[in-house]
Amino acid sequence: MLLSDTIIAIATPPGVGALGIIRIAGPKAFELVDHFFIGADLLKADSHTIHFGVIQNEDEDPIDECLTFLFRAPNSYTGDDIIEISCHGSSYVLQAVIEIFLRQGVRLAKPGEFTMRAFLNGKMDLSQAEAVADLIASDSKSAHDLAIRQMRGGISEEISKLRQELIDFAALIELELDFGEEDVEFADRKKLQELIYKIRKYIQQLLQSFQLGNAIKQGVSTVIAGRPNAGKSTLLNALLNEERAIVTEIPGTTRDTVEEILNIKGVSFRLIDTAGIREARDQVEAIGVERTIASIATSQILVYVFDVTQITPQDVHIDIRSLRRENQAVLVVANKMDLNPYTKPEKFQLEQIPIITTSAKNRMNIEYLKESLYKLVIEEEVQEDSTIVSNLRHVGALQNADASLDAVLSGIDKYVTHDFIAMDIRQALHHLGEITGEIHTDDLLDSIFSRFCIGK
Amino acid sequence: MLLSDTIIAIATPPGVGALGIIRIAGPKAFELVDHFFIGADLLKADSHTIHFGVIQNEDEDPIDECLTFLFRAPNSYTGDDIIEISCHGSSYVLQAVIEIFLRQGVRLAKPGEFTMRAFLNGKMDLSQAEAVADLIASDSKSAHDLAIRQMRGGISEEISKLRQELIDFAALIELELDFGEEDVEFADRKKLQELIYKIRKYIQQLLQSFQLGNAIKQGVSTVIAGRPNAGKSTLLNALLNEERAIVTEIPGTTRDTVEEILNIKGVSFRLIDTAGIREARDQVEAIGVERTIASIATSQILVYVFDVTQITPQDVHIDIRSLRRENQAVLVVANKMDLNPYTKPEKFQLEQIPIITTSAKNRMNIEYLKESLYKLVIEEEVQEDSTIVSNLRHVGALQNADASLDAVLSGIDKYVTHDFIAMDIRQALHHLGEITGEIHTDDLLDSIFSRFCIGK
Numbered sequence: 001m002l003l004s005d006t007i008i009a010i011a012t013p014p015g016v017g018a019l020g021i022i023r024i025a026g027p028k029a030f031e032l033v034d035h036f037f038i039g040a041d042l043l044k045a046d047s048h049t050i051h052f053g054v055i056q057n058e059d060e061d062p063i064d065e066c067l068t069f070l071f072r073a074p075n076s077y078t079g080d081d082i083i084e085i086s087c088h089g090s091s092y093v094l095q096a097v098i099e100i101f102l103r104q105g106v107r108l109a110k111p112g113e114f115t116m117r118a119f120l121n122g123k124m125d126l127s128q129a130e131a132v133a134d135l136i137a138s139d140s141k142s143a144h145d146l147a148i149r150q151m152r153g154g155i156s157e158e159i160s161k162l163r164q165e166l167i168d169f170a171a172l173i174e175l176e177l178d179f180g181e182e183d184v185e186f187a188d189r190k191k192l193q194e195l196i197y198k199i200r201k202y203i204q205q206l207l208q209s210f211q212l213g214n215a216i217k218q219g220v221s222t223v224i225a226g227r228p229n230a231g232k233s234t235l236l237n238a239l240l241n242e243e244r245a246i247v248t249e250i251p252g253t254t255r256d257t258v259e260e261i262l263n264i265k266g267v268s269f270r271l272i273d274t275a276g277i278r279e280a281r282d283q284v285e286a287i288g289v290e291r292t293i294a295s296i297a298t299s300q301i302l303v304y305v306f307d308v309t310q311i312t313p314q315d316v317h318i319d320i321r322s323l324r325r326e327n328q329a330v331l332v333v334a335n336k337m338d339l340n341p342y343t344k345p346e347k348f349q350l351e352q353i354p355i356i357t358t359s360a361k362n363r364m365n366i367e368y369l370k371e372s373l374y375k376l377v378i379e380e381e382v383q384e385d386s387t388i389v390s391n392l393r394h395v396g397a398l399q400n401a402d403a404s405l406d407a408v409l410s411g412i413d414k415y416v417t418h419d420f421i422a423m424d425i426r427q428a429l430h431h432l433g434e435i436t437g438e439i440h441t442d443d444l445l446d447s448i449f450s451r452f453c454i455g456k
Numbered sequence: 457m458l459l460s461d462t463i464i465a466i467a468t469p470p471g472v473g474a475l476g477i478i479r480i481a482g483p484k485a486f487e488l489v490d491h492f493f494i495g496a497d498l499l500k501a502d503s504h505t506i507h508f509g510v511i512q513n514e515d516e517d518p519i520d521e522c523l524t525f526l527f528r529a530p531n532s533y534t535g536d537d538i539i540e541i542s543c544h545g546s547s548y549v550l551q552a553v554i555e556i557f558l559r560q561g562v563r564l565a566k567p568g569e570f571t572m573r574a575f576l577n578g579k580m581d582l583s584q585a586e587a588v589a590d591l592i593a594s595d596s597k598s599a600h601d602l603a604i605r606q607m608r609g610g611i612s613e614e615i616s617k618l619r620q621e622l623i624d625f626a627a628l629i630e631l632e633l634d635f636g637e638e639d640v641e642f643a644d645r646k647k648l649q650e651l652i653y654k655i656r657k658y659i660q661q662l663l664q665s666f667q668l669g670n671a672i673k674q675g676v677s678t679v680i681a682g683r684p685n686a687g688k689s690t691l692l693n694a695l696l697n698e699e700r701a702i703v704t705e706i707p708g709t710t711r712d713t714v715e716e717i718l719n720i721k722g723v724s725f726r727l728i729d730t731a732g733i734r735e736a737r738d739q740v741e742a743i744g745v746e747r748t749i750a751s752i753a754t755s756q757i758l759v760y761v762f763d764v765t766q767i768t769p770q771d772v773h774i775d776i777r778s779l780r781r782e783n784q785a786v787l788v789v790a791n792k793m794d795l796n797p798y799t800k801p802e803k804f805q806l807e808q809i810p811i812i813t814t815s816a817k818n819r820m821n822i823e824y825l826k827e828s829l830y831k832l833v834i835e836e837e838v839q840e841d842s843t844i845v846s847n848l849r850h851v852g853a854l855q856n857a858d859a860s861l862d863a864v865l866s867g868i869d870k871y872v873t874h875d876f877i878a879m880d881i882r883q884a885l886h887h888l889g890e891i892t893g894e895i896h897t898d899d900l901l902d903s904i905f906s907r908f909c910i911g912k
Contacts, residue, residue, distance in 0.1 A: 011474040011545075012474070012475055012476070013468060013469045013471035013545060014471065015470065016469060017911065018465075018910070018911035019468055019477050019479075019911070019912075020468070020469075021468070021542075048506040050505065065607065071506070086477075088591050088592050089468070089592055089912075090592045092594050092599075092600050093594070096597075096600070114474070135546055135549065136474070136544050137546065138546055139546075140548070141552075143548075145517070148519070152518065152521070453473060453545070455473065455475070456473075456475075
């Protein structure tokens, strides 16, 4: 992919709309658009100005009345010369305009190629570029906030700063290498250790934030399980406040898993209703139970529901112990409290697992249940400006950097030779640099930007 | 719908894309956007300039980094102050931005409301506004060309000119009324007649162009019919150059109708393959034959196909006479010429209906058949600048205007009193004015603009 190419793409979603935008970026953008645009002399026009006119093809047939938005390098999204052509939102028109420029040798942009150019031209770092894709994909307030924060700086700034401090040390240590046999130390080992402690502490914070970050970005998978007729589907409906799952009084009504999105204070919970766990009476039911087990295995939160009028504390404990994955967050819901209001929830208590008493039918305590779900994920109030990592690639790089820094520390402890310490520092710098893209490979860029949409 | 409201809408198609545009128009557009936009002082900025910044909500949370495109009244699409906000193409972001302004009392625009304002503010006439919707809906070159021509002036200019001439006469005749009993004639009756002849001739041309205009806009419904195993499906595939219909050697393979779009020189033909016409052997086949008859009844062109090795000229004539609708354009295709290359097509000739010899299997003469189909619709070369009417509403108004003008002429012939002539002229002026919108009612505007998309 050449930065010197002029590239073009439709930047608006496919389909019929009022407006459709074509984006053309690269050294020939102005010359070519000006040639086919009647209405203003774009070559002489200022950056950040708008011009009304007609795009016509090679035969001077008018294709559309449109606006051109001019952005001159370097003051544009990509850093290149860019023109955006705002056409009527007809696929035919957009295609016809694009084809004019393709015939002039302009190349169709690949997914994310505009943003990749922005990165390569230094308009944003790699983690900011990734946030652009996250922002476009965001569908809840918290996912949006996370993406915006990352796009506007996020972890990049702090990591770049720490990395620069580490680079300064690396330079000093490498200088020591030049002196070979002489036993000089330009780099203060104690200060280096302190810096590394600081960096590792920051890395640990970031790694700890990943669970939350990932939950915010992907939604939190939450499985509702329990014995037949415990009221799981009624509970799902109460949470969603709509009649989504089929509810009957016949045990075993829910045979397939049902997935719904519940938004609690901006965090998406992907709720999975399941078939009741019991000895299956027929093959269809057996498959349902199997899927329930599978759903629990892949979910972050298990909501175990039981009917307070039907089941002993021992049964509840057996069920939870057999269903729960290791380290899985669990909420226990004592349902149908309306039928037996004097039930003491304490007697069902297992370890520290919270128990919530509800009557799903009467929507009793449903808001409290929602609140409890939220707290399982967001344990404390998220600080407005706290930094949260939501990207698996960043986690990998942070873990690698942390391992390299650990090697540096133990190298210092064991008085290993300068060159090994220098190597480990370089390794840590490499991994930290991967996050912001100061270090990158073509393969990495391909894998990041190929997930973008066309035109971005 | 108040022109003084400030209105807002998403102007790009729904879905995920690189960009999403929000359009806000009306007297408060600048003041409100400026309040929530950090990055430039929009109140002091020039029209037709672009500004980068951040949209934030009432709590100063950043919602998106975006561009604002400024258009100051009257130099905008609607004639109002307009700001277009170019956001990242996430539904969540667009919704969040829109909601900020809705909370400030901005109203969601109705479908076509921006264009309606453009019309009401005199930025375009009604037939041009209608062409905007046609342009957005256009999906073939000729439909696009038609819409662009109408949008850029089309019939409006000529009709406005002729109407103005007629208004001048009407004024003179109404002046005569003021003189009551006195027998004065300010309006030269001969010149009035000449003007009306001229207008009616133009109206006739326009009315004649409608069949073509409508064909271009809607596509030409073309039914392929004939006896079983005449090769209809093979012919359809040959025309489309793909294996669309299921072809076998068993007569009666096609049981349902199949519809495909064939584009010939920019005109869309909606080709309908049908079941073979014959005594049905079972109920499914009977339904197929019934549908064939129904398809023929609603199609503009009948392509009758027969197998030259299987059928007599008498059979061909019987079939065509029984199938053809009155005044329906017909093409006869003598197929399977490869099996009987010495067949003389003349012997199958019925009246002036053109016969084309083909071998659908070998794609022989398929291009010629396409050419013949095209000529059935576009009888002569369409002049680059000829005016074509494609809008049924315009046809109705032209017919009404023509009837009123006819009444004026016969009134002059019969020496009816001035006031009746004046009334008929006013009536003609009214109908001509309906086309360009010089005369309009709220109901008419509602019915036109409600078919637009939101944001246009």
